[in-house]
Amino acid sequence: MTEISSSATASAQTEVANQRLVIVDYGAGNLFSVEQACRQAGITPLVTANPALIANAEALILPGVGAFGEAMASLRRLDLESPLRDFAQTGRPLLGVCLGLQLLFTESEEFGSHKGLNIVPGVVRRFSATVGVPVPQIAWNQIHRPAGLDWEDTLLKGTADGEYMYFVHSYYVAPEAAADILSETDYAGVRYCSSVHRGGIFATQFHPEKSAARGVRLYTNWLRQALPATPAA
């Protein structure tokens, strides 16, 4: 990881334009695909663990695959907790994906209890195993529009109610404020929050970068709003 970080920092010095969009590199597995989706949407991101570059980004992506506790430990080891919280407080655009959504929450009950970044108030819970419904959920599943919310005013504009997105997870988020819920999904007997919006935050439990054209479109929507000068992809 040290090796990646130092090379990313070196390239940052040569490609100043890239600093607008930063992907937080704390060792998560889906960096590559998130980066590819950004490229497809028309902008080349900078992938780095450098706290200063993260703090100064115009827009930030927090990706993630794996365990909550270990990811938080990595963020702490890399001194990224405060820069991430500070960034979120400014209201600048922050996209969280999968574990990157869960890390924004107050705490997780994964293997005991772990404190999260506490940027979005709420908890992370595990699906209960039920007969015939495997955990983790590894499947395409539908996202539903909460009653009273119009997606056309949100980053899900252009997405149909009931659209299928690709999910891989054993845990789901439960925000304290219903207003934070952008979409809901049914699995293992629960209707849970599958994406959130709160201030500058847009975060999804599903993987838009693995959800074919309909998913990549969410990156395009987000980048257009996050970095308005971005040419249309």
Add this chain to the structure above:
Amino acid sequence: MASIRIIPRLDIKGPNLVKGIHLEGLRVLGDPDAFARYYYENGADELMYQDVVASLYERNSLHEIVRKTARQLFIPLTVGGGIRTLTDIRDVLRAGADKVCLNTAAVRNPELVRAASRAFGSSTIVVAVEAIKQPGPTGRYEAFTENGREATGLEAVEWATRLAEMGAGELIITSVDREGTGLGFDGALIRAIADAVSIPVIAHGGAGCLDHVIDVCQQGHAHAVALSSLLHYEFITHPEYQPPGAGGEGNTHFLRSGRTFSKIQPTDLPTIKAALQDAGIECRPMLVETDAR
């Protein structure tokens, strides 16, 4: 309740997509990239690449194919074949794979499954169980490695249960007896394992027609289905999708003959998805572009 995934499985040897019977006797069918793109555009839920030779000197060629796919196709990609260590896993993930598939290495060193799921997350670690039904009244299935050549002495259902306990995120179960034959999945094998573990099970080996796919979901309790011949022999009826000179090396006699494979009734992904839905099996539909909001 969970939607079924249809996963085209591409067996790759050097630069070519190949297909065998019982995992052996490989025919060259063409350029893997062309197959992958066709399946992506037709609604594949994931893709799976299996390096069937997995010799060291060909490893770069597989990584190159993975890199190309990951740059262009935005669905999950699982890569297997010859992955032995945590470093191998990291390399394949860096090339752009979303998951890796282990088999031989898991049998030789089961702790690798635990270490890998801890290091990369369970959902990144798929383990293959290649099962062969043993003769005699017990109906026992034994797990094999090396494309069904090496016996392990492990009973397949027990082995699958142990893999799940050690942190495998999902299992792909191959009936070596049925693989490439078109005679249908071994529903009893798939069901025994799907019912024994709480993680997703991918059925593989034997699909010869649409009904086989429906049966293995309904009777076999599969959560996903990996398909090769059924889809590949449909793809090769569209030579316009293949780049000129595809499959220039190896056993290309079959490809050049223009024949189809009589045991298989080839079909495409939209037809499979429509048939699943007609049978009441949930899957991601091909087109929802025109759905009312």
